[in-house]
Amino acid sequence: MAATTYIGRSTSRVDGRAKVTGEAKYAAEFNTPGLTYGYVISSDIAKGKITKIDASDALSLPGVLQVFTHENAPRPAYFDRKFKDDDSPVGDKFKPLYSAEIQFSMQPIGLVVADSFEVARYAASLVKVEYKAETPETNLRQKPKGHKAPTGKTGFTPPKSRGNAAKAYKNAEVQFEAEYFHMPEHHNPMEMFASTVIVEEDGKLKIYDKTQGVANSQKYITKIFGLSKEEARVINPFMGGGFGSGLRPQYQLYLAVMAARELNRSVRVVLTRQQMFSFGHRPATLQTVSLGATKDGMLQAIKHEALGETSRFEEYTEVVVNWAGMLYHCDNVELGYYLRNLDTYTPLDMRAPGSVTGIAAFETAIDELSYKVGIDPLELRLKNYAEKNEFEGKPFSSKELRACYAQGAAKFGWAKRPAQPRSMREGTKLIGWGVATGMWDAQQQKSAAKANLSVDGKLVVGSSTSDIGTGTYTAMTMIAAETLGLPLDAVTFKLGDTTLPVAPLEGGSWTVASVGSAVKEACEAVAKKVFSMAKDVKDSPLSGASFDEVEFVDGKVQLKGDYSSGVSIVEAMRAGEVNFIEEETTTMPNMLKQMQYARNTHSAVFVEVEVDEDLGQICVRRVVSAIAGGRVISPKTARSQILGGVVWGISMALEEESVLDHHFGRFMNHNLAEYHVAVNADIHNIDVIFVEEHDDIVNPLGAKGLGEIGIVGVAAAIGNAIYHATGKRVRELPITLDKLL
Amino acid sequence: MNSFSYTRAQAVETAAREVSTNHTAKFIAGGTNLLDLMKENVERPTRLVDLTRLPLNQIEDTDKGLRLGALATNANTAYDERVEERYPLLSKAILAGASAQLRNMATDGGNLFQRTRCYYFYDLATPCNKREPGSGCSAITGYNRVCGILGTSESCIATHPSDMCVALAALKATVNVTGATGERTVEFADFHRLPGNEPERDNNLKPDEIVTSIDLPADGERFAKNFTYLKLRDRASYAFALVSVAAALDMDGDTIKEARVALGGVAHKPWRKAEAEDLLKGQAATKVNFERVAASLLEGAKGYGSNTFKIELAKRAIVRALTMAANGQH
Numbered sequence A: 001m002a003a004t005t006y007i008g009r010s011t012s013r014v015d016g017r018a019k020v021t022g023e024a025k026y027a028a029e030f031n032t033p034g035l036t037y038g039y040v041i042s043s044d045i046a047k048g049k050i051t052k053i054d055a056s057d058a059l060s061l062p063g064v065l066q067v068f069t070h071e072n073a074p075r076p077a078y079f080d081r082k083f084k085d086d087d088s089p090v091g092d093k094f095k096p097l098y099s100a101e102i103q104f105s106m107q108p109i110g111l112v113v114a115d116s117f118e119v120a121r122y123a124a125s126l127v128k129v130e131y132k133a134e135t136p137e138t139n140l141r142q143k144p145k146g147h148k149a150p151t152g153k154t155g156f157t158p159p160k161s162r163g164n165a166a167k168a169y170k171n172a173e174v175q176f177e178a179e180y181f182h183m184p185e186h187h188n189p190m191e192m193f194a195s196t197v198i199v200e201e202d203g204k205l206k207i208y209d210k211t212q213g214v215a216n217s218q219k220y221i222t223k224i225f226g227l228s229k230e231e232a233r234v235i236n237p238f239m240g241g242g243f244g245s246g247l248r249p250q251y252q253l254y255l256a257v258m259a260a261r262e263l264n265r266s267v268r269v270v271l272t273r274q275q276m277f278s279f280g281h282r283p284a285t286l287q288t289v290s291l292g293a294t295k296d297g298m299l300q301a302i303k304h305e306a307l308g309e310t311s312r313f314e315e316y317t318e319v320v321v322n323w324a325g326m327l328y329h330c331d332n333v334e335l336g337y338y339l340r341n342l343d344t345y346t347p348l349d350m351r352a353p354g355s356v357t358g359i360a361a362f363e364t365a366i367d368e369l370s371y372k373v374g375i376d377p378l379e380l381r382l383k384n385y386a387e388k389n390e391f392e393g394k395p396f397s398s399k400e401l402r403a404c405y406a407q408g409a410a411k412f413g414w415a416k417r418p419a420q421p422r423s424m425r426e427g428t429k430l431i432g433w434g435v436a437t438g439m440w441d442a443q444q445q446k447s448a449a450k451a452n453l454s455v456d457g458k459l460v461v462g463s464s465t466s467d468i469g470t471g472t473y474t475a476m477t478m479i480a481a482e483t484l485g486l487p488l489d490a491v492t493f494k495l496g497d498t499t500l501p502v503a504p505l506e507g508g509s510w511t512v513a514s515v516g517s518a519v520k521e522a523c524e525a526v527a528k529k530v531f532s533m534a535k536d537v538k539d540s541p542l543s544g545a546s547f548d549e550v551e552f553v554d555g556k557v558q559l560k561g562d563y564s565s566g567v568s569i570v571e572a573m574r575a576g577e578v579n580f581i582e583e584e585t586t587t588m589p590n591m592l593k594q595m596q597y598a599r600n601t602h603s604a605v606f607v608e609v610e611v612d613e614d615l616g617q618i619c620v621r622r623v624v625s626a627i628a629g630g631r632v633i634s635p636k637t638a639r640s641q642i643l644g645g646v647v648w649g650i651s652m653a654l655e656e657e658s659v660l661d662h663h664f665g666r667f668m669n670h671n672l673a674e675y676h677v678a679v680n681a682d683i684h685n686i687d688v689i690f691v692e693e694h695d696d697i698v699n700p701l702g703a704k705g706l707g708e709i710g711i712v713g714v715a716a717a718i719g720n721a722i723y724h725a726t727g728k729r730v731r732e733l734p735i736t737l738d739k740l741l
Numbered sequence B: 001m002n003s004f005s006y007t008r009a010q011a012v013e014t015a016a017r018e019v020s021t022n023h024t025a026k027f028i029a030g031g032t033n034l035l036d037l038m039k040e041n042v043e044r045p046t047r048l049v050d051l052t053r054l055p056l057n058q059i060e061d062t063d064k065g066l067r068l069g070a071l072a073t074n075a076n077t078a079y080d081e082r083v084e085e086r087y088p089l090l091s092k093a094i095l096a097g098a099s100a101q102l103r104n105m106a107t108d109g110g111n112l113f114q115r116t117r118c119y120y121f122y123d124l125a126t127p128c129n130k131r132e133p134g135s136g137c138s139a140i141t142g143y144n145r146v147c148g149i150l151g152t153s154e155s156c157i158a159t160h161p162s163d164m165c166v167a168l169a170a171l172k173a174t175v176n177v178t179g180a181t182g183e184r185t186v187e188f189a190d191f192h193r194l195p196g197n198e199p200e201r202d203n204n205l206k207p208d209e210i211v212t213s214i215d216l217p218a219d220g221e222r223f224a225k226n227f228t229y230l231k232l233r234d235r236a237s238y239a240f241a242l243v244s245v246a247a248a249l250d251m252d253g254d255t256i257k258e259a260r261v262a263l264g265g266v267a268h269k270p271w272r273k274a275e276a277e278d279l280l281k282g283q284a285a286t287k288v289n290f291e292r293v294a295a296s297l298l299e300g301a302k303g304y305g306s307n308t309f310k311i312e313l314a315k316r317a318i319v320r321a322l323t324m325a326a327n328g329q330h
C-alpha cells in the first residue's frame, strides 16, 4: 500500500492539537477592539403578553449602551418567508422582539448591550417586566388528540400504508399492542450558542456564528436585513458540538446582528446554559405499536402511530413511524403520524431525529412480541428480515444487516442467552441481555468544493461545510490527500466560511458522502491537469497513457502499480509552467441511479445490563454495536462517532429528560447539574464492529455516513435487556430507578 | 449577577463583625455554591467576605477526637489518612458527592451551608418560599422528584442536598462557630432545621456566625469497621442523592451494640431518629430487625407525587445499607 493511502486507515484528528491547546477558536472567542456585549432577557412566562417593560434602571448603569425590547427594536423584515431558513418547518417564524406576545417560556424579550459582559448581565437583572399571563398548555399526554402532520418539509415522506393492517391484526394468531412515551430532550452541546458580529471599517459584517451551516446563517441574515452576501460574511471554523441544534440559526444571531447594525458597534451575544433550553429540542412523543403475528413469529400486521409535539407557530415533523414499514417483511402495515400544538418552542432535529425515538418504541414492541411467541428476539428478527425496502418497493443499494446480527451476536456471546427473564443473577444484581436493530438514511446532497495545488506540492481544499465534532476536517483531508497522492500535512482543508464554495447543512449524516464526493471531484479535476502536464514532461513515461491508467501516490503520478514510471507532481507543474492549479466543482448526487434504490445504514446493538433487584439501579455493563455503514473512510473518527452514539443512547435510555412543569409551561431542570447526561462512571465496555459493506450506488466514495446510526437502537436494546434481567417492561424513557421498584 | 465589593478576611472576629453590621454581606469559601446562586440572581450579596485565607484549613487531633478546620477542602478531608482510618464513613460520603474538581474547591464549612437543589429555588421565574418568603411553594404541586418526604411543611418541602452532612449526623459531630458576640458549639442534630413556616432559614446559625471547625468525636471510631454510605441517584456520579443512607454499627460479634442511621435526600436536614436506632440495641443483624428500623425512620413520611417513590426506596436502601454494614461491606 502506498504511503499516501489513507482511506480506511486510522488517522488521528488533524485538528486535534488545535483543539487541545486552545488554538481552535469558537464563535464566542473572536475578539475585536471596541467589542460590546449583549445579554438576552428571557420571558418568565410561557404564554400571554408583556404589559409593561421598564428598563430605566438598567439604562442608568454606567456602561450600558442600549436595552432593546419589542418597544424600541427595529423590525427589519415584515414577511415570514424572510425569516425562513434551510431547516424551517412549515409555519410562521419566530421573530425576536417583534411584539409583546409571549409564545413560549424563556422567549427572548430583550437584549441589553453594554461595554462589558458583567455590566450587561447585571443590567439585564434590573429590567422590570410585567406580564398578563395565560394558562399554557405543554402536556402532550393530557389531551392526546392531534392533527395530521403536514408534508411540506423537505425530507419528510408521509407514511404510506400497505395491505390491510386492521384486518390482518384482527385475524392474527398472536396480537400485541402497547403504548410508549418519552419526554422532550435538549441537545446540550458543550459550547453555548454564540454570535460575534464584527462591524468592519467599510460597514460590512463579519459574523462568527455557532452553526452547522454558515450558508444557512448567511441566507437568513441577508434576507432579513436586506444585505448582499458580501456585506455579511459568516464564519465558523470550529463547533463545540451541534447534534442538530445548529441546523437552524438561533435567536442570538438575529439579536447580535440587529444590535450591531443599530449601534454601529461590534456585538457579541452568548446564551447561558439556562437559555440553551429556550429553543429547539427533541419533541415528546407518544406512540402506539400493534403487532400481529403467526404462532411461529411471522409478522402479519404492523401498526405504528405517533403523536409528536410542536409549537403553536411551526409544524415540526420528523420521520418517526416510517421505519416500522421498512425494518421487517410484512404485507400489512398501517402508519400514522400526528402533531399537537403546545406552548413550547418548535422542536428541532436532534441526532437521528425520529428514528431514534420511533425505533426505540418499535424495537421494544418487537422484543415484547418475541416473548409472546416464545422465540429468541434475534431469531425473530432474522425470521422477518426485509430483503428489500417494502415501504418504497425498492431494493437496498446494500444491506449487510445479517452480517451485523451475526458478527455482533458472536462477539457478544448471544448464543448462551437463557430465554427466560430473571434467569441470570450475581448476588443482588439481576443480569439481562437485549438486542435491537437500528436504521438510518444514507443520503448525498449537492455540494461544491475547491482545490488549489501549488507548485511546492501544497494543497488547499475548501468547502463551506462545518465540523461539528464529527471529524470533517480529518476525513476531507484524508480524501484530498489520497486523491492527489500527497502527505497529509501537505493538505489544508478549510471550512465554515461563506467565502468558500457552498456545502449543504452539516446534518443527516451526509457530510462525508456529499462534501467528500465534492472534494474528491475537485481534487480529481486538479489531478487531470497535473496528468496532462506530466505527459508533456520530456521523455515522460506516461506519454501514451490515459487518465484511467494512472494513479497518484507518494507525490507523483505513475502508471497503476508501477513505481518506476512516475513523474512527480512538482516536476509536472514546473514543466507546465504553472504556479498553481485551482479547480472548483459542484457535485450532484446521481439521482437517476440512486432513485432506484433504498439507501440506508443499519445496525445491530447487543446490550448487557445489571439491575439491582431491590434498589432498581441500572448499569449498562456491555454494548456491542455492529454497523453496516458502507465504506469506512476514517476508522478512528468513525469509531468515535459510534462510541459517542452508544454513549448518548445509554444517556437517552436511562437519564435524559427535560422536565416540564406544566403549570408554568417551563423546563425546570435547565442546567447540566439537573439535566443528566451520561458521565464517565456510567459507561463501561463498548465494542464497535464495522461489517464489510460494498456500495457503489450511494455515492462515488461508497461511504454512507456514520454520524447518527450509532445512537439508533441503543435505547431499545437497553430496555429489552432490562426486561430480560427483571421481567419488568418499562415503556417510558428514561428508565429511571423508580420505574423498577 | 449584581455588582458587589470584595474583601479578604484577616481574622475570624473581624469577619464576623463585618457581616453582623452589613446584612447584605456574605461569607464566601470555595464559592462552588454561592457563585452559582449569584449567577442565577438567587443570592445578591453586595459584599463578599472571603474566608479562604483564614488559618482554618488544618485537620488536627484534639482531646475530643479529630478536628476538621472549616476551610479544609472536601478532597483533603476525604483523603486524610486519619479520616480514612478512623472515620471512613465520612470519606466515603464526601467522595460520593459532586465531582473531583468541585471537591477540590469545596470546603467542609461551605458544605454545611450549601442550599437546596429544589429546581424552583434556582429559577426566579417561579414562586418559592425559601427564596422569597410568602411567594408560595411551587414544588408541592409541581415537579418534586428532588424534594423531601420527611419533616416537610406546607410552606416548603426542600431537602438539604449534602452527602457529607449525612455522615456527620451519623457520627454525631459537633460544630464550632464564632459570631460577632462570641463562640459556641452546636450539636450536629441542631445545626440544620426543618422548614416549618420559615423555610428561608436553612440552619440555626445567625448570619454573622462563622463555622471555624467540625469535631468528630473520638468514640465515632467504633464505627470504622461496620459502616456504609449508600447513595442512590440518577447517574453513577455527579448527581445529588435521591436517597442516601449513612449506616454505622458498633458490633460485638453478631450482636449490635449501637447503631447509627442517617438519611439524605429526604428532608430539610440529615434525617436521624434515636428511637429507630435504639431498636437495634443488643439485637442481631437480621433483615427483619433492619426492616423495623426502616419502618420507624419512615414513619409519617409523605409523598408529593413525583417523589412518592422515595418512601419505598428509602426503606429498601436502609435495609440494604444496614445489611452491608453488618457484613463489613462498604
Ligand SMILES: Cc1cc2nc3c(=O)[nH]c(=O)nc-3n(C[C@H](O)[C@H](O)[C@H](O)COP(=O)(O)OP(=O)(O)OC[C@H]3O[C@@H](n4cnc5c(N)ncnc54)[C@H](O)[C@@H]3O)c2cc1C
Residues within 6 Å of the ligand: A673, B026, B027, B028, B029, B030, B031, B032, B033, B034, B035, B036, B051, B070, B071, B074, B096, B097, B098, B099, B102, B105, B106, B107, B108, B109, B110, B111, B112, B113, B114, B161, B162, B163, B164, B209, B210, B211, B212, B238, B239, B240, B241
Ligand atoms: C454541580 C454540583 C454538584 C454537586 N454535587 C454534590 C453532591 O452530590 N453532594 C454534595 O454533598 N454536594 C454536592 N455539591 C455541593 C458542594 O459540595 C458544595 O457546593 C460545597 O460543599 C460548598 O462549599 P464551598 O466552600 O464552595 O461553599 P461556598 O459556595 O463558598 O459557600 C456556600 C455558603 O456557605 C457560607 N459559608 C461558607 N463557609 C462558611 C463558614 N466557614 N462559616 C459560615 N458560612 C460559610 C457562604 O456564605 C455561602 O452562603 C455539588 C455542587 C455542584 C455545583
Ligand code: SF4
Residues within 6 Å of the ligand: B116, B118, B119, B120, B121, B127, B128, B129, B130, B131, B136, B137, B138, B139, B140, B147, B155, B156, B157, B158, B199
Ligand atoms: S420546596 Fe422549598 S425550595 Fe422548593 S419551591 Fe417550595 S419553598 Fe421553594
